[in-house]
Amino acid sequence: MSASDIGIDLGTDSVLVYIRGTGIVLHEPSVVAYDRDTNEIKSIGEEAREMIGRTPGNIAAVRPLRQGVISDYTITEKMLKYFIHKAVGRKTFWRPRITVCVPSGVTEVEKRAVIDATMEAGARDVIIVQEPIAAALGAGIDISKPFGNIVVDIGGGTTDVAVISYGDTVVSQSLKVAGNDFDDAIVRYLRKKYEILVGERTAEDIKKQIGTAYPRDEEETMEVCGRNVLTGLPKTIVMSSVETQEALESCLTQIITGIHKVLEETPPELSADIATRGILLTGGGSLLYGMDRLIEQITGIRTTLADDPISVVAIGTGRYTEFIEAKKNAR
The missing domain is CATH 3.30.420.40 (ATPase, nucleotide binding domain)
Structure with a gap:
């Protein structure tokens, strides 16, 4: 892997870009906000994430990847191009070799879509690596x-x-x-038990602050504000870490x-x-x-x-070409 090559962890939730010799140079949400009427891109990344659930009807803030695969090819290509340029600068004469990680269960068609979108975004060559292999490499195994x-x-x-x-x-x-399903499970639990609706960002905050997979030594609680399903008015409840474990079971x-x-x-x-x-x-x-x-x-x-744990896949993706080159030389 030359110093100019990059590795991309193209995740459902966020995109991380790794450059050899530098490390992680970009970590932003995989979110794009665009105008439904004109298809014009309004914002990408963190700025677009801030708009989720808070935009007027003609502006949509979407995640173009679902469960690790591309659900909207055109938007994914534009998002990739934006992140690549942001990470390495707009060097119009230079097309990097890019390694991208994908879930281990992707089909050949889904893999092809990732390769094509990355090529369209400015790569001269694309190498695909499975997420578990990238994770192991990134963790130093x-x-x-x-x-x-x-x-x-x-x-x-x-x-x-x-x-x-x-x-x-x-x-x-x-x-x-995975993580997004944890958020959805919390949303469903609150609606069923407390008859309140919360957005995905509130659910994510609950997960991060008091979410639990294993009983805590001391129970944690958190005030949660949402919309009452019956009255349509704001309603605040107190949720406990024990309840999050129940929601995520x-x-x-x-x-x-x-x-x-x-x-x-x-x-x-x-x-x-x-x-x-x-x-x-x-x-x-x-x-x-x-x-x-x-x-x-x-x-x-x-x-x-x-x-x-958040960065290891991106780090391993960036190191993958070094690994395969070393493997070839060892033969």
Whole structure:
């Protein structure tokens, strides 16, 4: 990977850009605001995220990626072009080689859409890497050896569970449940129990402040303001961390079931490695309080949260070309 090449973690929730020798140079929400009448882009990234749920009828603030794949090709291409230019400057004569990570379960058609959108955004060449492999590389794991490592990457749109050995995935599962589904589950819980409607940003705040996957030593509470479903008027309630665990139970069960399935399909020799090495937890969704303790308690396998779980995939994406070049030279 030359100093001019870049790695992009193209996530449902946010986009991170990594440049070799510099590190993470951009971290912004995957949100685009545009005028429905003229299709004119109004803002991209953090500024657009601020507009979610607060725009007039003709302005839409959207996430062009859903569950790790492109749902709106044109907007994704414009968003990528904007982020690439913002990260590296508008060098019109230079087209970088770009490595992009995708969920392990993407189809060839979905992969092709990512490649095409990235090429249209200004790349001269595009390399695709699966998220679990990028996460392992970013966390500093030497995946080139024939030893089993298991990575659980909980992003915004997908949770990727994969056993990696000798530089590739042996068994993997890409689950359509992750951080954004945690937010949705909180919204549904509040509507059902308290008859109040809250937006996705409020739900995200609840998740970050008092959300929990495993019982806390001390119960936390938070005031939540929303709209009463019956009267249409503002209503404030107090929500507890115990209630968030109840709200998230279904999502957490799906993730645990996915981990179990991967472990069941893992060859015995690699299972022995995993028992020794443990589970590596990455992605923004892994920051939910007690997620590591919940997985460890249910699987019986030591579970470690990566040092910088949000950035490891982007870092690993940036390092991937170095890894494949080193692999070729070793042959």
